[in-house]
Amino acid sequence: MRPLRPIITIGFILLLLLIPITGYAESGKTYEVSTGVLNVRSEPSLQADILGMLTKGNQVNVFKEQYGWVQTYYQGKEAWIAKHHLIALDETQVSEVKQTAVLSAEMITLTADGVNIRSGPGEEYRVIGTASSHKSYELIHTEGDWHKISLTEGKTAWVASWLTNKSIGTKSRNNEETKTESKTLSPTNQSGSLSGRHIVLDPGHGGRDPGSIGLGGIYEKSLTSPITNRVADRLRNAGAKVTITREGDYYVSLEQRAAISNSHQTDAFISLHFNAYPILSAQGISTFYFSESGQQLAKNVQASLSSKVSLHNRGIHREGYHVLRNTSAPAILIELGFITNPYDLNIIQTVDYEKQAAEAITSGLIDFLN
Ligand SMILES: [Zn+2]
Missing domain, CATH: 2.30.30.40 (SH3 Domains)
Structure with a gap:
């Protein structure tokens, strides 16, 4: 059947030409996972590294489509998911979040x-x-x-x-x-318990780095800024000078974030994040540290958080995150709940939670610095 081969090859090439190779989805189109477990990969290929897993009912925001794969972000990185296990949702079906x-x-x-x-x-x-x-x-x-x-x-x-x-x-x-x-506006309270202290607050992610993507396609970066501002207000009320590493929705590298802190006489560096995990039941607040002084700060802040907010206490953990290793001030990174857990996410989005968390972080800092 040798003579047939060129015909098949030409036919195959023609077929490829007919299939649109790359399609750009409408920015932020939402899909729902229709299979039990779905791998999230680093490239649009079954051979690519698995970055994580999604489960049935998870919703993902899609930015690009290519060869039967869709591109989303997973834990702040570009990631790919096989499209045939996803169902496109229209506006009305997108989770109530x-x-x-x-x-x-x-x-x-x-x-x-x-x-x-x-x-x-x-x-x-x-x-x-x-x-x-x-x-x-x-x-x-x-x-x-x-x-x-x-x-x-x-x-x-x-x-x-x-x-x-x-x-x-x-x-x-x-x-x-x-x-x-x-x-x-009331002037900064110079006699407060954080008077003379300089605190650097670091709202995680921003700009082209959305951070984790939670239920309903919510971005971690859009939640870290408001809570950071709330914490900043509270710290200033207590007399502290506050520097924020990112004051809008733009990209700041991890190196720059550490450099901002190191360019001041900083008493503490606090990075604020929200967690995400493919298993929906994961929930609660964790605080990470690297150095010894960071460990004490983590203990104080986590204890204060667990006494003032209703989210589950996941404790403190040592982790070599870039901003923790490269800042000279005592540094912690707080994961203020899971945006992939319905219970956590509902609470996280309330102004009450922002206020309670800001209060808790402030009193944890006061305990640490006094
Ligand atoms: Zn984060």
């Missing part, structure tokens, strides 16, 4: 009357009106130092966070609004 976030919308108030509201997140944007300090506004979204708020009739506007009860940034500004700031 995102809904919960909307329902528990946070309200913010302004610290002064007549604050300018703008068409975008910055002073360069047009002023579209002024807002009143007697009303509270639904917080839709935060970008850098700016909050997007909901007005009446579905309209939205942006307001500087430093003029609200939920301040994000620390930069000093030279404009009319700064005057309002100094009048209305």
